[in-house]
Amino acid sequence: MTGKANGGTRAAFVVVTCLYFMWGFITSNNDPLIAALRGIYTLNVAEGMLTQFAFFLAYFVMSLPAAGLLARLGHARTIIAALLVMVGACLLVLVASRFETYAMVLVALFVMASGITALQVAANPLVASMGAAETSHFRLTFAQAFNSLGVVLGTAIGSRIMLSEDVFAPGGHVAEGVSRATALGVVDHAFVLIAVAIAALAVLIFAFRRRIEDAATDSAVESGSPLQALRSGWALFGALAIFLYVGAEVTIGSVMINFLNRPDVLGVSLREAGEFYLTWFYWGGALAGRFIGSALLTRIRASYLLTIAALAATGLTAAAFLLSGPAAAYAALGVGLFNSIMFPTIFTITFERSKASHASVSGLLCMAIVGGALLPWMSGHVADATGNIGATFLLPAIAYAGILLFAASGARGRAPSRDGMVAPVAMH
Numbered sequence: 001m002t003g004k005a006n007g008g009t010r011a012a013f014v015v016v017t018c019l020y021f022m023w024g025f026i027t028s029n030n031d032p033l034i035a036a037l038r039g040i041y042t043l044n045v046a047e048g049m050l051t052q053f054a055f056f057l058a059y060f061v062m063s064l065p066a067a068g069l070l071a072r073l074g075h076a077r078t079i080i081a082a083l084l085v086m087v088g089a090c091l092l093v094l095v096a097s098r099f100e101t102y103a104m105v106l107v108a109l110f111v112m113a114s115g116i117t118a119l120q121v122a123a124n125p126l127v128a129s130m131g132a133a134e135t136s137h138f139r140l141t142f143a144q145a146f147n148s149l150g151v152v153l154g155t156a157i158g159s160r161i162m163l164s165e166d167v168f169a170p171g172g173h174v175a176e177g178v179s180r181a182t183a184l185g186v187v188d189h190a191f192v193l194i195a196v197a198i199a200a201l202a203v204l205i206f207a208f209r210r211r212i213e214d215a216a217t218d219s220a221v222e223s224g225s226p227l228q229a230l231r232s233g234w235a236l237f238g239a240l241a242i243f244l245y246v247g248a249e250v251t252i253g254s255v256m257i258n259f260l261n262r263p264d265v266l267g268v269s270l271r272e273a274g275e276f277y278l279t280w281f282y283w284g285g286a287l288a289g290r291f292i293g294s295a296l297l298t299r300i301r302a303s304y305l306l307t308i309a310a311l312a313a314t315g316l317t318a319a320a321f322l323l324s325g326p327a328a329a330y331a332a333l334g335v336g337l338f339n340s341i342m343f344p345t346i347f348t349i350t351f352e353r354s355k356a357s358h359a360s361v362s363g364l365l366c367m368a369i370v371g372g373a374l375l376p377w378m379s380g381h382v383a384d385a386t387g388n389i390g391a392t393f394l395l396p397a398i399a400y401a402g403i404l405l406f407a408a409s410g411a412r413g414r415a416p417s418r419d420g421m422v423a424p425v426a427m428h
Helices: 003-028 030-041 045-073 075-099 102-129 133-162 180-207 209-215 226-231 233-261 270-296 302-322 325-339 342-353 358-386 389-410
Strands: none
Touching (some): 003 030, 003 075, 003 102, 003 133, 003 209, 030 045, 030 102, 030 133, 030 180, 030 270, 045 075, 045 102, 045 233, 045 358, 075 102, 075 180, 075 209, 102 133, 102 209, 133 180, 180 209, 226 233, 233 325, 233 389, 270 325, 302 325, 302 342, 302 389, 325 342, 325 389, 342 358, 342 389
């Protein structure tokens, strides 16, 4: 490859990496959004979790259509189309605020996540193909680090904008004298800024569209039906583990702000809970853990490291459920550090063990991200039934125990993948 071609590929890689940052930024805004909407619409825990249900349901519904769109339009046009859909979702949020309709917010979040699903379907194989096969893991890990950075900054900025202490009282409700329209206005402000950022990114992708298409290889559009993976026990086990992991991670992040706001936990304001504790302890721990985990994975087998992480996460979520006060708070926040390596290591172990094609396994695992829709909603019902928001941690504790079983099973020997290579993983 010539120096000019290398330069074009590097430029395309930098631009595509911005997508990882953006969808991490947007996804993490769901956490402060839930706290804001619960106060604005007086929602119980399960009703608040419908935001995540609507958002992550799109992964299950839209993964296969997005793959078909990629095959038809190519990478650059698929990415641009996805970004325009996401801008439209932001505008739907503004319409929902105008009519003060929670259901329309849920529709907007589904549309937003549909665009993000298309981004992931297009970007993950694209990044993996932008260079030598032996360095694909570095490129994916590097891009995923920017995804985590987007999550951290998204939570901090979203909490600062949407959870203003001038709007929300200490108990999480809209402050006295503040109208619902005014409270929805702070949500609108956040989504206007998101829309502007997405539009700017779409312009950037358009400017680099030819370099992006030139950087892609034929393997970047490999496809396969998830139905093929249903014949593989390890693919199904891996899909279950992904379902449990995403569900547990999203549940904890979604409830954290309201959990820390309680007087019997930390008693901090919604804004402080989101902008400081959730951002720098939970999501910041995940960001740090990805760098630490990357280094440890050069010395420790993925199945062993996943076993340690799952065991720690099980213990911490159980402690958050059983304890109260600062001990429960810091146990819950500490889970973020151990979440960090779970998603990619579950993918890796599944690819190593399953005899199904990488494309079909990857499709099934991406569809299993729907756990982020179901487990938070179920956990919300548990909390509402018991009258204790701390009970939200019960199902995540069980989920991490299931991941521990998957990790322990994967630690028994080592099975190479069909072609001796570990395929690139999708990023969450």
